[in-house]
Amino acid sequence: MKIGILAVQGDYEAHARMLERLGADYVLVRTPKEAAQVHAMILPGGESTTMLKFLKEEGLEAALRALDARGAAFFGTCAGAILLAREVRAPAQDSLGFADLVITRNAYGRQVASDVRSAPTKLRAEPLEMVFIRAPWIDELGPGVEVLAREGGRPVLVRDGRILVATFHPELTGDTSVHEYFLKLAAEGAARNSFDSSASKPASSQTSTAESNPMPRR
Numbered sequence: 001m002k003i004g005i006l007a008v009q010g011d012y013e014a015h016a017r018m019l020e021r022l023g024a025d026y027v028l029v030r031t032p033k034e035a036a037q038v039h040a041m042i043l044p045g046g047e048s049t050t051m052l053k054f055l056k057e058e059g060l061e062a063a064l065r066a067l068d069a070r071g072a073a074f075f076g077t078c079a080g081a082i083l084l085a086r087e088v089r090a091p092a093q094d095s096l097g098f099a100d101l102v103i104t105r106n107a108y109g110r111q112v113a114s115d116v117r118s119a120p121t122k123l124r125a126e127p128l129e130m131v132f133i134r135a136p137w138i139d140e141l142g143p144g145v146e147v148l149a150r151e152g153g154r155p156v157l158v159r160d161g162r163i164l165v166a167t168f169h170p171e172l173t174g175d176t177s178v179h180e181y182f183l184k185l186a187a188e189g190a191a192r193n194s195f196d197s198s199a200s201k202p203a204s205s206q207t208s209t210a211e212s213n214p215m216p217r218r
Contacts, residue, residue, distance in 0.1 A: 001190050003183070004029040004038030004067075008054045010046020010079060014171040018179045032063035040073040040186035043080030045133065045169050048105070051079060052094060061096070068098050073162040073186040075179075081165045082136055089139070099160040100142025103167075106134050121149035121157060123177045130156060130168035138167060148181075162189045 003019060005012045007028035019026045029035050041064065055061040076084040085103040088095050114134060118127040128149055138155045149157035156167045162185055170178035
């Protein structure tokens with residue numbers, strides 16, 4: 001199984017180092033051809049508008065949508081979370097819409113308001129270290145979205161089936177828990193779908209701030 005890391009802008013190298021620690025096979029993705037060769041994809045932190053512009057201009061948006069249609073797992077951190085959301089606010093912008101979330105950009109404030117915090121998580125018994133850098137807020141959750149961690153009462157790590165979203169930067173810590181969890185999602189997705197090009201996922205049309213059990217995407 002090969003994990004792709006979108007490498008057009010942002011902290012993709014930190015994700016690569018994390019995968020190296022876990023012994024995972026990965027490739028830095030900059031072209032549609034490279035995207036077609038992976039089984040799962042990480043969208044890193046950075047500047048979401050810059051990344052989105054590159055995706056559209058270089059044909060990578062279509063490549064990522066084809067990967068999603070094949071049932072691949074996705075993991076977005078910070079700006080990557082914004083790209084995966086179905087709706088983006090403050091200001092509004094386009095997104096891939098793979099995760100049933102509504103996100104507000106830069107909600108934690110400017111760069112000087114960046115912070116390192118810790119909070120409980122479903123992934124492990126100990127609190128999880130969380131690095132927030134101009135982080136977005138998750139404002140609304142679809143009915144099939146599971147909250148894996150909250151900080152300050154807000155969801156900061158969530159799963160929508162095979163889509164994992166973090167508003168913080170787990171790749172900037174020494175804790176591999178979040179990436180280990182994603183690798184499990186990626187392996188399950190690859191085994192379940194065998195990357196059948198006819199695979200698709202159910203559409204979601206309603207949102208709710210209530211938490212519920214995950215509804216696995218196909």
